[in-house]
Amino acid sequence: MIIYDKNNAIILDIQADDTSYRYRAIKQGDKVYLYFSLTEHIEIPTYSYIDFQGQRYTLWKPENLTKHGERNLEYTVVFDGWWELLNRTKYKLLSGKPHKLKFPLTAKPRMFMQLLIDNLNLHDSGWTLGTCIDASEKALAFNHESCMEVINRFADEWNTEFEFVGKTVNFGKVERFKDDPLPLSYGKGNGFKIGLGRQNQGEKAPVTILYVQGGDRNIDVAAYGSSTLLLPKSQELEYQADAIRLMPMVCLSHVPIGN
Structure with a gap:
């Protein structure tokens, strides 16, 4: 990876560690994280830049530097896209x-x-x-x-x-590869494409069963058969091809998987 200063002069031509990566997310950022080590200190001034996969990324903040020894300096340099x-x-x-x-x-x-x-x-x-x-x-x-x-x-x-x-x-809405979608499968022996992954968002357990308790106003218990309003029985609601079966329940809560 070649790092240039703001005047287009080469500062470094280094082999980045395998842990280096580019991070891109809708509405969140476009960054390149470079990790590498040098045997001597070389200052990388702000507004230095790299070109990666046809895009320019600029160093807007001073690099992070850790000295592990006289000839072992570890760099963490974050280059941001134009939207910084x-x-x-x-x-x-x-x-x-x-x-x-x-x-x-x-x-x-x-x-x-x-x-x-x-x-x-x-x-x-x-x-x-x-x-x-x-x-x-x-x-x-x-x-x-x-x-x-x-x-x-x-x-x-x-x-x-x-x-x-x-x-x-x-x-506007960001859409990619509508005509050439990436097929994914889940389960043993069906791995994701290299570079993709899955992670939990927060510590909250997913909803597995939705319990609903209806209101109790204007209900004739003898005629209706219940003191609270019930969902219709033996019916299905389809949303985006996923069938959700409606069943009468007694409270509103969420239950972790396995309960």
């Missing part, structure tokens, strides 16, 4: 001088997003708005927020997502 600039750029109203950091605005997603692009191009260049959803207007207020905080607000407001392709920002 959104954390460093305030979302401002640019229609007058001085620019306002606290202001209300009513608009559709495209106008909000175009203002974000204009703010990025104030201090950088080459930012463009790609695809953008067409949705109803919203009245939003801003108060000294970064562009990253704002774009996450937009995604929540319109229940959608965003992605960065270089310096092009797409605002």
Whole structure:
């Protein structure tokens, strides 16, 4: 891996450890984590960069360095994609001088997003708005927020997502490989594709049985046969091809697998 400084001069040409990796997630980040060791100290200044798989990643914060001996220095260097600039750029109203950091605005997603692009191009260049959803207007207020905080607000407001392709920002649901999906299977002998994995989200146990207790208002117990409202019997509700059988239960709770 070749590391360049901000003037395009080569700083290092190193063999990164096998533990090095790139992390990409929708609405969460695009980073390259480089782990390597050197026999002497070499400073890697901020704004140094690497090119990996056709994308540029920049060092925005000083590297982490651990000295294990006189000739054993361990480096952890995190290179971020272009969208780190959104954390460093305030979302401002640019229609007058001085620019306002606290202001209300009513608009559709495209106008909000175009203002974000204009703010990025104030201090950088080459930012463009790609695809953008067409949705109803919203009245939003801003108060000294970064562009990253704002774009996450937009995604929540319109229940959608965003992605960065270089310096092009797409605002809308992110879909990939619809015409060529990756087949997966689960079970012994059916491993995932290399690099994929599974992990639990938090410590909360999954819901295995849903217990429902209905209300007790306006019920004639003698005629209805129960003091609380029951779900319909012997019926199924289908949602996205997964059949959910409705059954009368007595309380609302969740039970760990195995109980």
